[in-house]
Amino acid sequence: xxxxxxxxxxxxxxxxxxxxxxxxxxxxxxxxxxxxxxxxxxxxxxxxxxxxxxxxxxxxxxxxxxxxxxxxxxxxxxxxxxxxxxxxxxxxxxxxxxxxxxxxxxxxxxxxxxxxxxxxxxxxxxxxxxxxxxxxxxxxxxxxxxxxxxxxxxxxxxxxxxxxxxxxxxxxxxxxxxxxxxxxxxxxxxxxxxxxxxxxxxxxxxxxxxxxxxxxxxxxxxxxxxxxxxxx
Amino acid sequence: xxxxxxxxxxxxxxxxxxxxxxxxxxxxxxxxxxxxxxxxxxxxxxxxxxxxxxxxxxxxxxxxxxxxxxxxxxxxxxxxxxxxxxxxxxxxxxxxxxxxxxxxxxxxxxxxxxxxxxxxxxxxxxxxxxxxxxxxxxxxxxxxxxxxxxxxxxxxxxxxxxxxxxxxxxxxxxxxxxxxxxxxxxxxxxxxxxxxxxxxxxxxxxxxxxxxxxxxxxxxxxxxxxxxxxxx
Numbered sequence: 001x002x003x004x005x006x007x008x009x010x011x012x013x014x015x016x017x018x019x020x021x022x023x024x025x026x027x028x029x030x031x032x033x034x035x036x037x038x039x040x041x042x043x044x045x046x047x048x049x050x051x052x053x054x055x056x057x058x059x060x061x062x063x064x065x066x067x068x069x070x071x072x073x074x075x076x077x078x079x080x081x082x083x084x085x086x087x088x089x090x091x092x093x094x095x096x097x098x099x100x101x102x103x104x105x106x107x108x109x110x111x112x113x114x115x116x117x118x119x120x121x122x123x124x125x126x127x128x129x130x131x132x133x134x135x136x137x138x139x140x141x142x143x144x145x146x147x148x149x150x151x152x153x154x155x156x157x158x159x160x161x162x163x164x165x166x167x168x169x170x171x172x173x174x175x176x177x178x179x180x181x182x183x184x185x186x187x188x189x190x191x192x193x194x195x196x197x198x199x200x201x202x203x204x205x206x207x208x209x210x211x212x213x214x215x216x217x218x219x220x221x222x223x224x225x226x227x228x229x230x231x232x
Numbered sequence: 233x234x235x236x237x238x239x240x241x242x243x244x245x246x247x248x249x250x251x252x253x254x255x256x257x258x259x260x261x262x263x264x265x266x267x268x269x270x271x272x273x274x275x276x277x278x279x280x281x282x283x284x285x286x287x288x289x290x291x292x293x294x295x296x297x298x299x300x301x302x303x304x305x306x307x308x309x310x311x312x313x314x315x316x317x318x319x320x321x322x323x324x325x326x327x328x329x330x331x332x333x334x335x336x337x338x339x340x341x342x343x344x345x346x347x348x349x350x351x352x353x354x355x356x357x358x359x360x361x362x363x364x365x366x367x368x369x370x371x372x373x374x375x376x377x378x379x380x381x382x383x384x385x386x387x388x389x390x391x392x393x394x395x396x397x398x399x400x401x402x403x404x405x406x407x408x409x410x411x412x413x414x415x416x417x418x419x420x421x422x423x424x425x426x427x428x429x430x431x432x433x434x435x436x437x438x439x440x441x442x443x444x445x446x447x448x449x450x451x452x453x454x455x456x457x458x459x460x461x462x463x464x
Binding site for chain 1: 238239240241242243244245246247248250251254255256257258263264265266267268269270271272276280298299300301302331336339340341342344345376397399407408409410411412413415416419420426427428429430431432443445
């Protein structure tokens with residue numbers, strides 16, 4: 001995933017789209033491999049998009065597709081793919097109808113949101129009409145969380161997922177250092193599963209959440225039985 | 233910044249360290265240029281650390297320095313810098329004292345947390361003793377937010393900041409498309425400032441937060457006066 005926006009890097013806004021995407025992909029059996037956050041700078045966006053699209057099956061971007069001068073994502077995507085960009089008729093029609101209904105002027109700034117790289121497929125925006133788009137394996141979506149989430153909901157069914165990632169967890173009131181040896185041995189015994197430990201403190205006492213993740217429910221059950229026998 | 237951890241990419245945990253770092257750096261007049269989130273995979277960590285440390289003055293990492301098998305950050309940093317790593321005497325002494333005080337065994341898993349790449353400087357951990365470290369321009373800190381924040385507080389005073397980034401904002405009850413043209417012209421008139429617009433909806437009406445950022449308070453005042461004259 002690529003999150004685009006000065007406001008995230010300055011701390012003004014706390015990104016929520018990455019966390020939402022991570023959860024939705026996990027539910028669909030798709031693994032989120034990495035995420036990057038870059039500023040509203042064309043060269044940075046182009047470099048990140050090209051690195052990510054070469055490396056992964058799908059890339060999801062959020063942010064920078066609105067009507068203002070700092071919304072440069074569509075142009076950056078066109079530059080990354082080396083394709084022309086212009087106002088597209090179907091996107092213009094969607095926006096014209098939206099602003100007609102709202103009784104608002106479809107001015108030049110709003111027309112910017114119909115600029116779509118050549119060859120892209122539009123992504124429906126049921127909230128504020130301005131579409132996202134898919135260009136190659138890159139899905140370009142809005143930064144406003146409600147719109148990002150609505151766009152993602154229409155993109156996800158078009159992707160091929162694997163088996164959903166399942167998980168079970170055990171909460172133990174021991175520090176990570178107490179359980180690391182046995183837990184590491186268990187991880188080695190189940191190479192197809194991913195075992196993670198997440199420490200916490202509660203009223204001054206140390207505890208750890210032990211999480212077993214994988215796609216095979218029977219293997220997870222077997223590993224969890226051994227974990228409970230060790231620390232339950 | 234580099235955030236390390238499967239739990240972030242699977243959606244189990246929502247990262248908060250990046251947002252905290254962004255705010256703290258902004259207060260210290262240091263600009264956060266980009267962030268990446270990678271899994272607990274040595275090759276991914278090494279590649280990201282090497283890309284970021286070549287490109288930026290300082291790199292901050294969070295996560296992966298605990299005692300369990302999935303805590304591989306220290307080894308990955310040593311590999312990225314091509315230096316040896318081993319149990320370091322001062323780190324061993326800090327941890328030994330901590331576990332002695334707590335009446336807990338300083339076992340092999342806990343000793344792992346004293347593995348520090350050669351040539352690094354320790355970063356104090358006032359909460360659970362296990363130190364972070366600075367290797368070259370890379371500051372390696374814990375993933376647990378309270379510990380990350382405490383470590384960052386001891387690193388920040390050692391860095392050279394610029395003038396703090398100042399900001400003023402104006403909330404207008406107009407959509408971005410209404411203000412985009414005038415706001416864009418204002419941005420062009422103040423090339424040293426960064427102007428951003430952040431749309432929201434409230435009770436079905438569109439509004440936009442307009443934010444002016446920069447290091448020169450007088451320029452920000454001048455731009456804000458013109459902004460208020462336009463839309464206030």
